[in-house]
Amino acid sequence: MQDSCQKSSMLIPSYLDGELSEEQAAPLRRHLMECQPCRDLAQDEQAMKRWFIAEEAPAAPPGFAARVARRAFAGDAGVLTDSEFALQPHVAGSGNTEQEDPTLRFVLQLTAIAAAVLFCLALAIRTHDLPESADLGASEDYSQVVEKLMRMNAAEEAAADEIPGLPRKDADDEPMNRKTRK
Amino acid sequence: MEPAPVHDLDLVQEALEGNQLSFQLLVERYQDKLFSIVRQYTRNPVEIEDIVQEALLKVYRRLDSFQKQSSFSTWLYRVVVNTALDFLKRCGRNPVRAVEDLEIVPENNPPRIAAPDANMEQEEIARVTHEVLLELPEIFHTVIVMREFEGLAYQEIADILGISIGTVESRLFRARARFKEHLLRSHPEFDPTV
Structure with missing residues (x-):
């Protein structure tokens, strides 16, 4: 290959890409007019470009931009975090602050709420089951209570004496087997 | 207005x-x-x-x-x-990393390749091209995408990738040569010399 052909072969791709200045392109064009192998090479390069067909890309779904902007401003760090970009996250209006993982933040909030609800529930159940303080207080004097009990006992004994067949008070103190033998 | x-x-x-x-x-x-x-x-x-x-x-x-x-x-x-x-x-679809020195002068005789058949559907051409591109090292894949599909100028590609225009030129040259090699390997029917 001649020097001029070698030089041309290096320039042809850039020439076809429209990246050569006129100063570079003019001598190349002259060379291509005269050199069949280099012309073939240029045609090959053109042929290869036909493989690069720009397919119609899928359109962004409706509302895509609004959704992304909303997520960005909500502090969404995304899923596919990249180490370079995860180093200095940015939150609007707050400068460079450390960005929490939104999932972790949500789980923590949920746990805190659940704990608060459980605590309130436990308190409510405990309060409901316990007797009121008024119920626990002594409403009468001890002596009055004893006197009342003695009156009740006396009344029971008197009633037992009046009803035939009903064991008397002293018989109540005996064991059941002895009463049976009598 | x-x-x-x-x-x-x-x-x-x-x-x-x-x-x-x-x-x-x-x-x-x-x-x-x-x-x-x-x-x-x-x-x-x-x-x-x-x-x-x-x-x-x-x-x-x-x-x-x-x-x-x-x-x-x-x-x-x-x-x-x-x-x-x-x-x-x-996703485990790891793009191939280039291990060669990209600054070395590329070979002068890249393989030749025929244009796609006239009766090939555009979708079929795009599918074949996509498969071949995925086999290329990521740096070659990327320059081809930027130049051939997005129509970006060399200077724009250089700015995006943070490299010189000379490197863009060299990378594109190698990328196209690799593209032809891989395409011919999987579809030898497009070799114009056969």
């Missing part, structure tokens, strides 16, 4: 000041282009949407670090391409 379109940088500034609608307008302005770029990395519509959305969330998070000397679109495209490559890696 329609109002003059708002400049990207103004929308960026407004978004930084908390204007959600401005960020939404930026997304609307570029979403079709982004879907088109990502389409060259995966053909699954759900994955395309996920990747574009992820890239835009990244862009928003780093909006304050955007260097306004470069164009917003350049920065945006870089994030989208990186997100797409990152996604492929996470």
